[in-house]
Amino acid sequence: MRSIGKLVIIGVGLIGGSFALAMKRAGLVGQVVGVGRSLDNLNRAIELGVIDAASQDPAQAVAGADLVMVATPVGQMGRVFDAIAPVLPAAAIVTDAGSTKGDVAQLMRAHLPEHLAYCVPAHPIAGSDRSGAAAAQYGLFEQRRVVLTPLEATLPEAAEAVGQWWQASGARVFSMRADEHDAVFASVSHLPHLLAFAYVEMVANKTDAARCFDFAATGFKDFTRIAGSHPEMWRDISLANRDALLADLRAYQAGLAQLTQWVEAGDGAALEQMFQHAREARVQWAQRFAQGV
Numbered sequence: 001m002r003s004i005g006k007l008v009i010i011g012v013g014l015i016g017g018s019f020a021l022a023m024k025r026a027g028l029v030g031q032v033v034g035v036g037r038s039l040d041n042l043n044r045a046i047e048l049g050v051i052d053a054a055s056q057d058p059a060q061a062v063a064g065a066d067l068v069m070v071a072t073p074v075g076q077m078g079r080v081f082d083a084i085a086p087v088l089p090a091a092a093i094v095t096d097a098g099s100t101k102g103d104v105a106q107l108m109r110a111h112l113p114e115h116l117a118y119c120v121p122a123h124p125i126a127g128s129d130r131s132g133a134a135a136a137q138y139g140l141f142e143q144r145r146v147v148l149t150p151l152e153a154t155l156p157e158a159a160e161a162v163g164q165w166w167q168a169s170g171a172r173v174f175s176m177r178a179d180e181h182d183a184v185f186a187s188v189s190h191l192p193h194l195l196a197f198a199y200v201e202m203v204a205n206k207t208d209a210a211r212c213f214d215f216a217a218t219g220f221k222d223f224t225r226i227a228g229s230h231p232e233m234w235r236d237i238s239l240a241n242r243d244a245l246l247a248d249l250r251a252y253q254a255g256l257a258q259l260t261q262w263v264e265a266g267d268g269a270a271l272e273q274m275f276q277h278a279r280e281a282r283v284q285w286a287q288r289f290a291q292g293v
């Protein structure tokens with residue numbers, strides 16, 4: 001497998017930091033340079049051994065890079081690509097970790113038009129509600145999936161190299177079209193985050209919110225963990241995947257309207273039938289997920 005002499009991580013948080021740790025543990029990387037907005041976060045990343053050196057200037061950092069991973073919120077990626085475009089080494093591979101792919105592909109086409117052969121959009125399907133360099137961890141990607149959405153212009157060997165580095169982190173690698181990716185993740189990742197935020201907000205705005213939170217237990221905890229996620233990241237995802245998300249938000253609203261009707265009408269049979277159907281789907285999914293298939 002090709003090793004990475006110099007890896008530049010732009011956005012040293014949970015995902016970028018965990019990728020750097022994975023490459024270090026696999027013995028695949030010479031030097032890791034981290035680029036970020038916050039000096040405190042970069043210093044913490046050095047202390048924790050996530051990166052070896054830090055910079056606040058992406059253009060300066062990418063000199064001599066073999067691989068540049070952009071792991072900022074997706075709303076930042078356009079300006080990052082713009083900053084590195086004039087100074088990228090000719091054969092440096094540029095990848096990202098963004099949760100949305102159609103927008104990232106568009107940003108690469110707009111800001112890195114001379115470099116598209118070496119651009120490999122990617123999305124690791126692993127994470128948590130924690131953020132920043134201190135959240136970076138070994139093993140985050142083990143037995144998880146990574147989806148690559150190569151551009152028309154991406155060189156097969158560049159996509160192959162990125163896929164192999166992700167495999168070295170313990171992940172299984174899949175390829176999809178960007179629009180297919182965005183539709184899938186609107187349904188199984190983006191919509192549930194929006195619902196969790198909206199539900200917690202609804203409870204927080206109740207006049208008896210304090211008492212509700214006092215008595216909230218494991219059901220509340222399981223349903224709402226992801227409402228503790230980073231607001232900027234989720235703002236950017238909501239806007240970047242607008243069309244697919246709107247379609248699922250509307251479908252969910254129709255489901256809620258149906259549920260409301262059944263509750264109003266006291267239609268226990270309809271409620272139970274739907275709960276049974278949803279339960280079966282959830283049980284089957286949980287078995288497959290536990291087996292890592």
Ligand SMILES: NC(=O)c1ccc[n+]([C@@H]2O[C@H](COP(=O)([O-])OP(=O)(O)OC[C@H]3O[C@@H](n4cnc5c(N)ncnc54)[C@H](O)[C@@H]3O)[C@@H](O)[C@H]2O)c1
Pocket residue numbers: 010011012013014015016035036037038041071072073074076080097098099100123124125126127128129130131132133135230233237
């Ligand atoms: N958290 C998850 O579960 C998860 C999973 C898969 C993919 N992602 C995606 O990965 C990316 C990173 O997410 P994360 O959870 O690691 O977030 P994070 O907040 O832990 O890390 C992002 C880092 O980027 C830095 N940053 C922001 N703007 C920057 C800029 N202009 N230049 C340089 N650094 C900048 C932030 O200061 C922060 O340190 C996002 O695009 C997100 O959509 C997140």
Ligand SMILES: O=C(O)C(=O)C[C@]1(C(=O)O)C=C[C@@H](O)C=C1
Pocket residue numbers: 098099124125126127128129188189190226229
């Ligand atoms: O586990 C979590 O907290 C996550 O939100 C991880 C999660 C997901 O929805 O599964 C969130 C966003 C990503 O782009 C990929 C993974």
